[in-house]
Amino acid sequence: MKCIEVTIWLFLAAVVSAKPPNMVFMLMDDMGWGDLGVYGNAAKETPNLDKMAAEGMLLPSFYSANPLCSPSRAAMLTGRLPIRNGFYSTNAHARNAYTPQNIVGGIPDSEILFPELLLQAGYATKIIGKWHLGQQPQYHPLKHGFHEWFGSPNCHFGPYNDVTTPNIPVYRNASMAGRYYTDFPINRSTGESNLTQLYIQEAVDFIHKSVGAGSPFFLYWTPDATHDPLYASKTFLRTSSRGLYGDAVRELDYGVGVILKLLTQLGVASDTLVIFSSDNGGATYAKEMGGSNGPFLCGKETTFEGGMREPTIAWWPGTVAGGTVSHQLGSMMDWFSTALDLAEIKEPDDRIIDGMSLLPILVNGTVTDRPVFYYRGDELMAVRYQMYKAHYWTWTNSIDEFNHGTDFCPGEEIANVTTHDQVNHTSQPLLFHLGRDPGEKYLIKPKTAEYIEAMKLIQPIVDEHHKTLVKGAPQLNYCDPAVMNWAPPGCEDLDQCLPVPHHDQTLCYWPH
The missing domain is CATH 3.30.1120.10 (Arylsulfatase, C-terminal domain)
Structure with missing residues (x-):
C-alpha cells in the first residue's frame, strides 16, 4: 500500500514540478445540467462541449455551493461556503440573496480568493464576463487577484432610464468602457447582442498574450448569455430548435470550441487545465426560456438537485484521461484547493476551507467520500x-x-x-x-x-x-440607491457620470 501511495505522490508531483499549468475556468450563468448533449439533451446542439467531454472527464455529481449566482461565485473563488464568507443575508430566514446594483456589501477584504494566491506563483490573471461579488470599486476584481477585467459587476438587466436606475457599466480593467444597452447593445425584442463574441475575442487575445509572454495564466471566462434577458449574436439567432435559450447555448458552445482549439494550436493544451461548469441550475421558472436540469427536481433558487447540480467537464490532454467519468461528489469550492495544489501554493491555515483538491481524481480517478451541504441563505x-x-x-x-x-x-x-x-x-x-x-x-x-x-x-x-460552524458577517443585508452605478470609475472620460442621490440605507428585501 505504501509503495502505491508513494507512486501516486511522485506522479502528482511530476504533474506540477516543471512549470505550473495554465488554468481556464469557464463558468456559465443559469445553465442547467441537462443542457448539454453529453448529459442527454435531445437537441444535441453542443458538439464542442460533447467533444470536450470525450477528450476529458465528465463529473455528473458536481454541485454549486448555492442555488443563486453571487453566493455560488463567492464560494468558488474563496473555497468557502457562503455562510462562512459572508455572502448571505439574515434579513429573513432561508432567503437567497445576491448583489444587485443597490447592494451595500460585497466580497470582504478578509476573504482570500485563489487568484490572489496565484499571483505568488507568477500567474497572469483575467476575468471576462460577469463578476457579481459587489459593484462598488473596493469589491472589483482588480482588488481581488485579477490583473485584467473585461465585463460587468452586475447582471445585464435593463435597459434603465438613468434617472431612477442607472444602466449597468461594462469595465475594461479599472475603468468603465460604457454601459449595457447604450454602448453595448442588447435588443430586448430580438435577443440580438454581440457580447458573447466580444467575450470570445477577449479570451483569444489574453491567451495569445500570455503564451507569448511565457507566464502561466488563469482565465476566468464567465459569459452570461443564458441568464435572462437571453441574447445571442446574429449568426446564432434562430438556429436552435430550443429557441433563444438554445441560440445562446449554441454560441457559448462555439466559444468553448474556439478556446480549446486555440490552446491546441498554440501547443499549450497539455499544459492547461480547462474546467466547464455553471453557477447554479437552470431557471425553470422561465419555462421554455430557461435551461434544462435533466432528470432533477426544480431548478435555480431551490436546494433540490435541479438547483445545485451542475454540468461539469474537466479537460487536460495528457493528464486527464479522455472519455472518463468520475462519480466523485464534487463542489465548485474544490477549484480553490485544486488551483492552489496545481500551483504548489499552501492553503491558508487561518480559516476553514470547504473544498478539497481534485487533482487525485483528475489524474487517477480516485474517489473520496465526503458530504455536500445545500444552503439557502442562513x-x-x-x-x-x-x-x-x-x-x-x-x-x-x-x-x-x-x-x-x-x-x-x-x-x-x-x-x-x-x-x-x-x-x-x-x-x-x-x-x-x-x-x-x-x-x-x-x-x-x-x-x-x-x-x-x-x-x-x-x-x-x-x-x-x-x-x-463560524458564520461570516453577512454582506447582503443592506441596500442603498446611492451606491448604484451612477458614477463608476472612468465615467468622466466618457461623459457618462450621473447625479448620485442621497444615501438611504435600508434592509434589502429578499422574497426567495
Whole structure:
C-alpha cells in the first residue's frame, strides 16, 4: 500500500514540478445540467462541449455551493461556503440573496480568493464576463487577484432610464468602457447582442498574450448569455430548435470550441487545465426560456438537485484521461484547493476551507467520500452523503409568489416535498436515494432499516458541521440607491457620470 501511495505522490508531483499549468475556468450563468448533449439533451446542439467531454472527464455529481449566482461565485473563488464568507443575508430566514446594483456589501477584504494566491506563483490573471461579488470599486476584481477585467459587476438587466436606475457599466480593467444597452447593445425584442463574441475575442487575445509572454495564466471566462434577458449574436439567432435559450447555448458552445482549439494550436493544451461548469441550475421558472436540469427536481433558487447540480467537464490532454467519468461528489469550492495544489501554493491555515483538491481524481480517478451541504441563505436545507440526501428544511417559494406566476418547480409539484411554506424537518429529515430516485420523488420511509442506517451516517456529519460552524458577517443585508452605478470609475472620460442621490440605507428585501 505504501509503495502505491508513494507512486501516486511522485506522479502528482511530476504533474506540477516543471512549470505550473495554465488554468481556464469557464463558468456559465443559469445553465442547467441537462443542457448539454453529453448529459442527454435531445437537441444535441453542443458538439464542442460533447467533444470536450470525450477528450476529458465528465463529473455528473458536481454541485454549486448555492442555488443563486453571487453566493455560488463567492464560494468558488474563496473555497468557502457562503455562510462562512459572508455572502448571505439574515434579513429573513432561508432567503437567497445576491448583489444587485443597490447592494451595500460585497466580497470582504478578509476573504482570500485563489487568484490572489496565484499571483505568488507568477500567474497572469483575467476575468471576462460577469463578476457579481459587489459593484462598488473596493469589491472589483482588480482588488481581488485579477490583473485584467473585461465585463460587468452586475447582471445585464435593463435597459434603465438613468434617472431612477442607472444602466449597468461594462469595465475594461479599472475603468468603465460604457454601459449595457447604450454602448453595448442588447435588443430586448430580438435577443440580438454581440457580447458573447466580444467575450470570445477577449479570451483569444489574453491567451495569445500570455503564451507569448511565457507566464502561466488563469482565465476566468464567465459569459452570461443564458441568464435572462437571453441574447445571442446574429449568426446564432434562430438556429436552435430550443429557441433563444438554445441560440445562446449554441454560441457559448462555439466559444468553448474556439478556446480549446486555440490552446491546441498554440501547443499549450497539455499544459492547461480547462474546467466547464455553471453557477447554479437552470431557471425553470422561465419555462421554455430557461435551461434544462435533466432528470432533477426544480431548478435555480431551490436546494433540490435541479438547483445545485451542475454540468461539469474537466479537460487536460495528457493528464486527464479522455472519455472518463468520475462519480466523485464534487463542489465548485474544490477549484480553490485544486488551483492552489496545481500551483504548489499552501492553503491558508487561518480559516476553514470547504473544498478539497481534485487533482487525485483528475489524474487517477480516485474517489473520496465526503458530504455536500445545500444552503439557502442562513439555513442548512439539506445534506448529501454517498447516494443519500436528507432534507432538513423544504421550501420552493411562497404561495403568494406562486399565485402571482412565479414557480420554481413548474410541472413538478410533489406533495410534502415542494412546499410553499418553510417546513422544518430537522426532527425527521426527508430522505431520498439519488441513485434510484434522482428526481427526489419517492421518500424513504422513516421506520425502515434503510432510513435508520442512512441517517446514522448523515446525522453525525450535520451535528459536527453545526458544532464547528463560524458564520461570516453577512454582506447582503443592506441596500442603498446611492451606491448604484451612477458614477463608476472612468465615467468622466466618457461623459457618462450621473447625479448620485442621497444615501438611504435600508434592509434589502429578499422574497426567495
